[in-house]
Amino acid sequence: MADIKSLLKKRSTYKCKLTIFTNYLNLLNTGSTISELQRLDLEERFSRFNVMYTEFDALQSEIEMLEEDPEDLLEEREDFERQYFSQVALARSLLGVSSKVKAVHLELVTDLTTEAYMAALNRFVARRGKPQSITSDNGTNFVGASNDLQRFLSSNNLASHIAQEGIEFIFTPPYTPHFNLLAEAAVKSCKHHLKRLLHLTHFTFEEMTTCLCKIEAVLNSRPLTSLSSDPNDFSALTPSHFLIGRPLLTVPHPHVADVTITRLDRWKRIQHVQQHFWRRFHNEYVSLLQTKTKWLASTGEVKPGQLVLIKEKTPPLLWSLGRVVNTYPGVDGITRVAELKTKRGTIRRAFNCICPLPLH
Template identity: 50%
Template sequence: MGNLPAERLEPCRAFKKCGVDFAGPITIKTSLRKKAAVTKGYICVFVCFSTRAVHIELVSDLTSDAFLNALKRFIGRRGVCSDIYSDNATNFVGANKKLSELKCLFQSATHLDKMYNALATEGINWHFIPPRSPHFGGLWEASVKSIKTHLYRVLGESHLTYEELNTILIKIEAVLNSRPLTPLSSDPMDATPLTPAHFLIGEPTCSVPEPDLSSVPDNRLKRWQRVTRLTQCLWKRWNDEYLSQLQTRKKWLSNKGPNLSVGTLVLIKEDNITPLSWSLGRVVRVQAGADGVVRVATVLSRGKEVKRSVRKLCPLPFEGNV
């Protein structure tokens, strides 16, 4: 695998440098009436280069104006970017031209106050990847694929209102920003992981306790409960996929699975985990087979020791002890 680009290795605050892409279309109901008209909506995804945090905006169309409004909402909540990377879609190219025109206008108008001048000099450097080279945007393409694949599977033929779909997208954003990246400390008794949310709000994301509605038929649920049910179904699909990816990465070097060691912080594969909840633990003992490869590990999780096969344990993406 090649080295990371220099822009992903420079220390900076979250979303100072990011990639952006669109996904869709998604059908949206214009109201709650039974035969209400439907329209199309799109998902705009911003991915931070340094923290891999995700920000999602719901937009009405693929025009430059719609993207500029999404960009303004993004900047209002995440701060001004110094660099944005994208593909060569026409809405991004048009938005870049309008931003340049707007910046020149602000700088040439002498009657504007210092605040407008400060905004103009801040500037945003826009970078376009080469045409027909989606692998250059692998960072944000992976996030878009993860969101799009499971969202389409869960929604199926369901038509949600703008408010309902926006609620689900923000829940998806919270789920993606809750994924553990690396241990927060080297203390063997501390199983707290570092997540993208730590760079955004200073602590892990959490969710309001909700009953499990994943197996309840749609005709027994109210509209807001359907949104909760869709979120829970999407969490289960994405959680299973994410844990599987953590294990397959180790097969780049060996086909024998992860060779865990004492002190490694791991994710434990469990059934019926609620959204934004992760079962973590520290390896305290390992049991190797005749070939010297670890097959079973004892993990300290939530104050008690549990024994699990290594197939049920997933080292964190940036765990240095494995």
């Protein structure tokens, strides 16, 4: 019991450090910009803060191994991780460090005018915060919005710190969409499947907005890598962690029968499109992970303790994850089957039905 008490006391010091760093960031975030001295100080604190999570993860895993019922301690881990990743996102924004996690934000506009783009940009800033820079092609609506903002900041007698709050617009060369690769890849993931579904029905503006928000949630729910090395932790890092600090959830809905969409009422049509999009995107993402694992990023080995994505039918936003407990070689010495520990128990799956998540 003395060991548990000492470990719990040590864990409280990490929580105290997290609170101190949170208060420090909130103090820095009150101003419009940070000075060079503050930037250097933040970089030094942030480098130490990044190491703290690895230490907390090892400590929490040790506590969970000594406890008789480790399930009760998962809430402690989740609370710490939620606060930790939200502060990481804030620190990166203050330092101007971009995280290329391909999080998606979809906005519906009625036309391609500068006014419509400015309205969409204002909605984005109100919900996500002001971006430091925007990279886009040379569309007339994008160039027009940039010119309007620059004229406003230059023609008005504003204070210098307010004038610096403008957004930096970066335009790629004409006919080079590959220059904005991450954004184009995210748009492709949406349009590739969505265009094949929307020709089946016609949505109103409100219905289309709801449908896009549901598809945005699907794209931002995909697992990227494991959050910890704890064998009892089946959670994965997702793009939504960088947006809201936790995984995305959805309001439960009954399964919509796979029938002709025109036979469904208006609300069920939205559910039908989302569920159809989920199945297509889920299969595509699983195939992508299997391709990377087999050919590009690893030797194809599946090791005990590794977090894997299980290929099976699940409701939208629910990715089936498990930890490898053991592997079983065949008579030829080649391993093709793994035993997995999941939230619902232990199962066995062949390698073609599991996808190891990247370690980095």
